[in-house]
Every structure is written in structure tokens, then in C-alpha cells.
Amino acid sequence: MSSPTREKLLKLALLPLSAALIAAAGCTSSTMATGTQTNASSGPAFLIGTDAPLASVVSFQVQLQSVELMDASGNTVNLLSSPTTVDFARYNGLQGLVDMNAVTAGTYTGVAIQLGTATIGYLNTTTTPPGITTEAATLTTSTVNIALNHPLTITSKAAGGVPVGLRMDFDLASSIQTSGGAITGTVDPTFDVTTVARTDQGAHIDEFIGAVTTPPSSATASSFVITGPHGEPFTINVSSSTEWDGGATEASLNTNSIVSVAGQFDPADQTLDADEVAMISDKGFYAGGLITYVTPSSGAASSLDFYVRSLLPDSTAVQLGDIAQINLTGNETYGIYWMHNAFTQLFFNSSALTPGQEIMVGGQASAETNLNALTVDRIHLHAWGYNGTIVAGSEKPGQGTFQMQVKGFAGVVVPSTITVYLGPACDFRYGLGAFTGLADGASVRVVGLLLKNPANGQLVLLARHIDGLMFSDMTVAAWQ
Helix, strand or coil, X not given: CCHHHHHHHHCCCCCCECCCCHHHCCCCCCCCCCXXXXXXXXXXXXXXXXXECCCCEEEEEEEEEEEEEEECCCCEEXXXXXXXXXXXXXXXXXXXXXXXXXXECEEEEEEEEXXXXXXXXXXXXXXXCXXXXXXECEECCCEEEEEEEEEEEECCHHHCCCCEEEEEEEEHHHHEEEECCEEEEEECCCEXXXXXXXXXXXXXXXXXXXXXXXXXXXXXXXXXXXXXXXXXXXXXXXXXXXXXECCCCCCCCCCCCEEEEEEEECCCCCXXXXXXXXXXXXXXXXXXXXXXXXXXXXXXCCEEEEEEEEEEXXXXXXXXXXXXXXXXXXXXXXXXXXXXXXXXXXXXXXXXXXXXXXXXXXXXXXHCCCCCCECCCEEEEECEEEEEEECCCCCECCCCEEEEEXXXXXXXXXXXXXXXXXXXXXXXXXXXXXXXXXXXXXXXXEXXXXXXCCCCCXXXXXXXXXXXXXXXXXXXXXXX
């Protein structure tokens, strides 16, 4: 990261916080699916990825060479079509599809995960100001064998089998080794793997991003096709209950469109029944990541910097791990993922941009030749996981609010405490069962939308999930 960019990273105003936005949105959840064909002896199986977080780690990319199921006789099947690289830190409280395949029917009692090379990107506080450092990781083992607590039974398509799968949770906090509060570079891969049915919460896909390869055949068509994790086609089904974001409709999709989809695996044919479709690009290029700096800090923004952690295609000037700058023209279309009401444009526009927001931007790939001068026509706000500690005495169960001091990378760009608001459908996970489980000083992760009050510029975090964390995040100093 260049020195001027690092200076921008910490050059932030301390913004007061407010409650003005809670009435406009609630918390929802969503899910996903594919289109692989099965034969008489095989059935549909999927692999879901997620993470247990470590706030100072902004990226952990590792190659999954294979994920093999094993039955009681030692027979194995691979859930991956081919080796794939997954950035587990990118999930940060969300769940994504790693792969979907037709595999041999049977009952499987164990799984072997074969890993390749890995890298860690982390907040390095030894630089002034702090910056992002990415280094190769050393794995203590390349093979992780896990006995499943509940066997995974895959039923053949011919016998009426419906999609089932594994939820693979990579525990960053337990895996990434430290010494004296500093990351050492050694990773002891620790996974929590559970079997899930397609309707389970653990099978829910929050975000599946792909380029449209086959648009709807008509304005009222019920499906379209996008690319999957390995370039394979995935069929997306839409209905009258599907919500569309960013001005998207069936008629607006074409082969330059990149969409973010949420939904649930269809029981009949492994396709995805979408409950939400967001148009994040209509010109063939998108990049996603965390806003680090906005110019000016109040009023309509003329530019912003953001840390890039997702990208399509990868043939432009922008690369994963970059701090990219977007020049705003005032003609951009703004949207909010999973927030659907008449006030969306009021809550997210050029005057509502703020450091710490997770965004996806879309533009024309051929025009993105300068990392420091991107021009985009779409900006979408997405939910993200913010790690932190609960401020003592701030819990107000009657109002459904508490204050949190954000930690890690997001804590650098949002250094003040923020007020968390619970929507009517927010859930509590990973050791938390209700608001009453929140305690002074407890480590939590809030997955939600960071919003700016249009009336006074104060920040709030509208929660979708509240996760209990069984550890306290370290402040990363440097590699040993």
C-alpha cells in the first residue's frame, strides 16, 4: 500500500452515532443452488463455505485440492469438480457456495479435506499508519480428516433424492497461530464440518456472484443462467416473490450483466430458487470490498478508496488486495442488498458513503485501466461482519440496541464506537440465544449494514446476525 493511501486510511473524522434508520429496514436471511445433471446411481450434493472470524485478518486464501466423502467401507467421492481457491476471511459471517455436484449415492461418515498453498492478508500495526500485509502461510498439515457427527446420506436422483451437503466452517481464530499477539505465519487448519439439508440454516447462501451467460428468454421468463465457481452453468429460477435490487428486472439482464443472487436449492433439479437478485454490473466488470476513505467526508462524495477482496474479471488494472480509487460523477445508481423499501435511495447515495461500508461496484471492464481512477455506474451496499466488543452499560433491551467498539481492519476505518440496532428478524448465533446473552466487554460479530443518518451524518449498524465469539481478537503487530 502506498504511503499516500495509508495516510488516507487513517485520516477519518470521528462521527457521532444515531438511531434514525431502524424503522426503515428489518433483518432477513436467504439461500442458493445449481444445475448439474445426475444419473441413476448418483444424487445431488453441495458444499457450503463460511468462517469463524479473526478481525485483524482481512484475507485467508487457501487452495482446496479435494473434499472427499468416505463411507464405512472406505469408498470415497469428491465434492469438488476441480481444485478451487477459497478466501474464507471474505465470508465474514456470510455463507457461500463452494461447489455442487452429482456424486455416488450412499451414506458417508467422514470427510478428508486436501489443502494446497495458502496466503494470509492481515492488518499490520508496525507500519505508520497501519497497512495491509500479505504473506505466504505455512500449513502444519495439508490433509484434514474429520468424522461426521451425523452421516451424510445422498439419495440417487432416480430414487427421488434432493440436494444435501456439507457446511464447512474454517475457524480462523483457532487456525492462525500467534506469538505474543503477533501472527507467526503458521496455520493449523481447523474446520467445523456439519451435514445440512437444503432447508437448514447452514445450507443458506447469502451471496452468489456470477456473470449472466444466458439471459431470460423473455421479460416474463422464469429462469436465467450464470457462471458457477468453476465456470460451470447454474440455472437461477425467479418468481413473483423474487426481490430485485439495483433496478434489475428479467428484461434488463444480458450477457454483460453480473448479478448477486440469494435463494435456496430447488428440490427437483438442483437449480437455485432465488429470493433476491441484485444487478451489480451491466457492463461486465465488478469489484467488491471495504471503503477506507471518502472525499469529502461530508456532503456528496466526489471519490472513494476501497480495499478490493472480490473481482470479476481479473484482467483489469484492479487486483485482489489493492486499494482502488473510484471517481464519482453523480450519475451512479445506488442500491442496498436485502433492504427493500421506498427509502433505499435516501439511506444510500453519494452523500451516505462512509469508511467501513462493504460495497460492490460495477462498470465497464475495458475502461478500468487505472487503479487510481476507476469510473463506475453502479454502487451496491452489502452486509458485512464487524467484529468488536460490547461497550459496558450500553445494552438497552427495550430499544434493541447496544454499542460496540469495532476491532481489526474495520476498526481502523471506523475508530469510534457505533450503535447496533436489531431489526425484527435478526437472529443470534454461535453461543448467543437472545439479547439477554449480551454482556459488557463480550466479543461479538455483528453481520449487517453500516448506514449513515441522512439528517445528521451519524452512523448506525443495522444487524442481520449477532454472533457470539469465544475468543478475544489480538492486535496484530507483525510476523515473527
